Amino acid sequence: MAAGKQWKRLLWLKQPFPDTYTDPSFYKQWEKLKIEHGHLRPHSSYRSVLLDLFQFYHMIINTMLLYIIFAWFYHYKYNPILIAASISSVSLIVANKRVPWKSTIIIIFAMLTLSPVLKSLSKTTSSDSIWTLSAWFTTFYIISISALESKILPTNILLSNVTVLSSRLDTSTQVFCFLLICIQINILLPTMEKYFIKNKLKFLHILCVIATHGTVYYFITKLMGVGITIPLGISSLLLLFGIPHYYIHWESYYYKGHPILQQWDAEKPILD
């Protein structure tokens, strides 16, 4: 209490007190701040975080649809034309105005031409390397679609993924159908969902979401048995509801830009 000035709880500020000085009003300041700012909720709401996370989860599920279709052709050897025709008709109904028909025709013909080429492209590469490659492509796809602004790179990565996978298929028809379906699903599905959201068709939107999730889980059950699906489902639910808590905890206590925590440091460090 030698000087008349009040001790400030700031670093790197030259104050006329010795280094070991302890201000008596130290604890009182801290309590005051807590009361003042305590009623604010500096963190985001639980609900918004949950919704964002769910969106991310939904996107992963949509990506897995691709593998389901691949497994249909590769493992189960369903008739490709049937599936392709049904999905194409659905997409035609949905997106008759959004995608120009010229592009569609060009793409279809290009794919028709290149299907045999794609089929024999990496025949000498072993299957394992193809699966690895595909896994990496999927990772990059998910990262790029969440992190980047542009839609071009993720689309291209997806297409490379599909191309790489299609070299494992048997006939050119399968390749063509596979390509077609994947493009339709991954481009048209988001378009459809955006349409739903814009026009506030909530019920349809939820229906769509449940349909996709249900397909994926059903398929996992069919392929790998219930023993995998149930733990998977439970763990994904847990993660889905648990991660927002963790996120909020982090945001409350560790995020810089926090009003209380910011009180420790001066704005600019003054180095002598």
Add this chain to the structure above:
Amino acid sequence: MDRRTYVYWPAGLLRQCKSADEPLVVIVLKTSSSDPLVIAVIEASKYRPVEKPYSEFGRIYSGNVNSIETAEQWRAEYTTICFDPPKVKMMQFYSLEPISLILQNPFEDFGVETTDNSAIHDGTSVFNIRKKWESRLRENIDHLNLYYQHLEVFYKRYAIYKNKSTLNISITDLKLRMRATSVYRGIRCLAFYGAALIRIVAGFVSYVLNWRVLPLVKLFATAQQIDLRCQQLCYIPVQYLRINKNVKLTDLDLRTDENGSIDENDKSSGFTKRRKSHLVLPKALPCETYPDYIRLYNTLWLIINDVSFGATLGTVLYENRITLAQNISTTLKYLLYELPMQVTLILEQNPLGIKLNDELSRFLSSLFLLIIEFTYTGWIRSCIEPETIRQGITVMSHISAVIGFTFTLALAVDFLWIMTLHISLFYMISVKLYHVHIYVLKSLFYLFYGKKQNVLRRRVDDMYFELDQLLMGTLIFTVLIFLLPTLFSFYLVYTVFRFVDLTVKVLLELSLALINHFPLFALLLRIKDAKRLPGGIKFKVYDDHLLISNNPISFFMTFEPFTNVMKSIQRQMFSVETLKMVSQGSVLNVRRDELYRVLYHNLPRHPIDIDLLWKKLKMVMEQDTI
């Protein structure tokens, strides 16, 4: 003016002074622009005063050169410089710049680095600066070079001082008498008409070979060889006239510039008569004809060498023709047919465990195999048969005995070129494919990221692509990426083939160039009499005087065009740049005619005008008969 004076003493006179007993008078020659040069040393008893430009320098009393009692006008600090007078008749002389053995090229536009120890390659600026600073030294050197002629003029003027009886046995008389005979005249007439005829024929052949629409010279080594010989034949009379008859013939429209003139004082125009009036001081040596002399005899010697080589090797070839033909036949068959075929087949079957795309490799292999089969049955098989080769060797050995070895070598080069046409074709196909592949890949890679290369601004811009463009682009990109290893392996194999092919050709052509342009004369001259090849002057410092001596051209400099060519080849074929070109898919090529243009330095660009030659020859003939 406190300038230090130098007095030039001939070495012989210096020795004479040291061994004399009686007092001697030293007579010097001094012109306005040079330092005094000691002409003669005369016993004091016989001395009579001399007039300008000669003057008395001083007297030596006891054989000690250092204690000269100088006359009044020479009272100054002077330094003795000793020199060995060059014998003009043997074409020795001193020079400040190295003599140029080749006609220089002022427009060095093919990027060949020049060695930096040759002042003659500098542009005119350095030469001019040197001229300004060293003009006094230059004048002195000129006088030194003409020492014996100055002595002759001095003796003509003051005959009393002549103590040696110059036995000029009338070689000139003999010459005159020989020239009067009719046999000589007949031969000379024949030579005259022969020279003109050769000029016409050779000039025409050279013109045809260099025809702008279809320059055979650039395609075939044989054509180049013939062209070289024709041009040399056209140039020989010109050189001969210049050397022997002192006829001033400018090389109009030079392929290169002649930089042999060291004496700028040379005012000889038209006809310089050999005999100078005894009242006029000799001005300068005809130094510019010395390089011509060297070049002319070099050419002649090389041609004779060529023919003798050809005769020897021709007989050797002829004697062993059967075994030689057999061996060559089997080797060529292996190299040109079996090896490419084997390699291509191997490539088709996944060599080294590299996984190549099946269909593409099959397609490329079948393509190349087809070409190999086609060329083999087309012309290679018939040319490689031992019988054909044996006949070829016979013909070549006969030709080489007559025309020279270079011609056979040129024929061999052309034969090889035709035989390896299919390998060049493979290389061209694969390099073009690879280049297009890489180019498209690069462009599509930018598309992958949503960018496009803006060629006008040389940068990469963002661009909005339509959906179909994107999808198509990505599909094609993936396909191309997977096909790249296959194409690259084929490309690599054929690049190696091409490389070996180019190396062999370059080696053969280099040896051809070596035989054609070897600086034999200059080398032997350097060994025999280094004073005839001056490359500058050296000063040696002793206690009481300096010694000036000739610094002959080094052996390295005589081979300069070759080292330039080698550097150029090395840069085109064995450098980091080559690797870059290979990875980008640019065509590997050796620019033949630019390389060998370096070696054509001894010849002017066009042969001399026929009219001019006729006129000069006639003039010379008429002058001789007088």
